[in-house]
């Protein structure tokens with residue numbers, strides 16, 4: 001949350017003074033496809049990674065969109081499905097200790113981000129970062145609107161739109 005000029009919220013018709021600069025998916029979409037009763041047996045889920053059925057590997061990552069006129073980016077906290085090798089690298093202390101940098105890998109976006117054409121399955125690059133930071137992630141498809149926003153940045157009004165919709169999920 002950052003304090004901003006009061007902004008008009010179209011959902012509740014009032015003004016808000018703080019703006020969340022990130023929204024986070026708690027788990028990959030595929031996790032929710034597992035019946036609730038089977039999740040404990042079939043899924044390993046933490047804040048940073050997930051393994052489903054011992055075979056599918058997921059990393060939590062940050063997709064940053066520059067916000068025009070703001071010093072901080074907006075962050076979609078999303079998940080990417082990656083190969084076992086990248087999954088291991090991202091957890092290797094030799095790479096995450098802050099001295100060496102792991103090579104950039106690729107994966108598939110495993111989160112459905114609202115307000116865009118389908119984002120599930122989009123090819124992405126993933127850059128592991130030092131311990132304590134989620135890897136950075138970016139869309140490879142040059143024509144997808146998410147990629148365009150990633151490159152060109154977004155207006156503050158766009159963030160307010162998302163905040164309006166997500167702060168009042170019942171509306």
Ligand SMILES: [Zn+2]
Nearest residue numbers: 009011012013
């Ligand atoms: Zn509101």
